[in-house]
Amino acid sequence: MGELKLMKGNEALAEAAIRAGADAYFGYPITPQSEVIEYLMSEKPEERTGMVVLQAESEVASINMLYGAGGTGKKVMTSSSSPGISLMQEGLSYIAGAEIPCVVANVVRGGPGLGDIQPAQSDYFQAVKGGGHGDYRLIVLAPSSVQEMSDFVPLSFDLAFKYRTPVMIISDGLIGQMMEKVELFDQMDRLTDEEVIEKYPWATNGKPVGKERRILTSLDLDPHKLEKHNHHLQAKYREIEEKEVLSETLHCDDAEYIMVAYGSSARIAQKTIQLAREEGIKVGLIRPITLWPYPKKEIEKYVQKGIKGFLSVEMSMGQMVEDIRLVVEGRTKVEHFGRVGGVIHSPEEVLEALKQKLIGG
């Protein structure tokens, strides 16, 4: 068993970055995720592993530092909260286009605009549908516990390098700030410069004699070449959709109704299941762990089984619900419930919505 600690989600994310052998972190303070950079600085990762941590002058700077550092084949990461993540969208589009691996964590807060500093899940569209311009996708992982804030960091780096693509960890102010027991994984080695050169021939890690000069870019002024590049990206995204979907089900076997919820909402929904079943309502939960690629097959399976309805439980005005409807295509009921603006729904409210929107309606 690994080392056990009581930590905030933000701290677990930061500790995991060091342990995953990250080479660099660039960030800018913003509530409710400033603990990430503060924890990293206080841990002196330059002494623990040689990892570089830098406070940038803005999130725009952070994401571009990621583009540069990631482009050298190093393991790089940043984190922020909603408004800061909005600032990074241009960079993410370029990074996806230039196929640079990197990890970006979003500890989501209420919006739109400056919003507030309380938890929300209203950045789903931005993360999953592409907040930046152009045809690109991010792999999006949604932790629902402090444990997963830690576990998803090395997983994200693996996926980022496997597919040369940016990966987003989408958490929220609740998971980021809450303290839970976490089992930390063992320290992984950082790659040496020689290993990076050996493993990543695409990176700007020095031009060995006789090798081609590398320029990392998302630009191609020849429309046919750019079209080809887009097809290449899409082929990669299809492969990710085929191989990398993660989800979890709870009490779905005998369920008549299913809630679909991720992150903190999934935690709340677990309690709702208990309350509902005490009243004899057979309800289960599908928890998407990857928000993109979306667990379409899992939902389809229960549509096929004749489920009476799905309730998308999310702290937004109804974003993920659209992806459920895309799978269901009108074959059964799909409704949404969620509080917004930093208000967190209670398990009782969710049960009430389940009764009103699916069972009674």
Place this chain on the structure above:
Amino acid sequence: MENIIETPKLALTKKDFESDRMVKWCPGCGDHAILKAVENVFPELGIPKENFVVVSGIGCSSRFPYYMNTYGVHGIHGRAAALATGVKLANPELSVWMITGDGDSMAIGGNHFIHVVRRNPDINILLFNNKIYGLTKGQFSPTSPEGSKTKTSPQGTYEAPFNPGELVIGAHGKFFARVVDTNIKMMSQVFTEAAKHKGTSVVEILENCVIFNNQIHALITSRDTKDENQLFLEAGEPMIFGKERDKGIVLRGTNLEVVKIGENGITEKDILVHDPHTEDSGIHVMLASMMPPEFPAALGVIRSVKSHTFEELVWNSVEHEKKTSKLKNVDDLLHTGNTWVKQ
């Protein structure tokens, strides 16, 4: 004549500008004193209350619009300078006040800040410089002195800080002043000067963050040391300071130097006389750079040079085009260039 509407005389008081919102700054924060000074100044400017707009970005200082009983816009982190430029260009009649901090204007907003200064619209920028990120609870800022130990620099920073005055003057700024948050009278006087100046005026306020960077300006502001470390500049007056008013600034070669009057044959006549209105920014930038312990900090109006404002130039150009253009309406426009009439 009965259809003449009498313009009401402006008899505004401090009360007119006080907001009913609860002020949410920490007890002892310098922001409270700055708010008082601004409330003192606004009613004295002869500007109708409805013509004030207070604009801000993000940070503790940027809560200011909520606490002034005027129109206000709370914008995006670092972008208040662009937002204020938009307000002023669209409606040059408005008195635009941009409230910002060292994080908002020097880090994320550094770009917009130098560009608003370069363009020179007639807006007033109050830059609260507490040399720390207060709202996010204690990380270093671009004005934190090298070696500052903060939550994100437990081992001390190794970045060279910005001096806002150098940045303003370097960006061709026409007005730069500096005040301390411990002196409401000085703030009121200098804010008034800033308001009267036509063009972008930047006032740096050396401000104390009582929670995360307490006493950062103590050498300049504390009772025991302020006299030896404050040089209040006034146009046409020699740069004399010190409790006994026996110290002054001279130009030796290409550098400023502190001298003692009465020593080494130095008399008051040798002391530099302040000229904020000279175009040449050489002395101004040297004054802005002076910091204790080697020098006193220069306070008051360091630079105030007349120039056209951005909105004057833009609107003059619009008026000129209206008068001289052959195009008088949309039809004219549609019949220019590559258009023809089908016979």
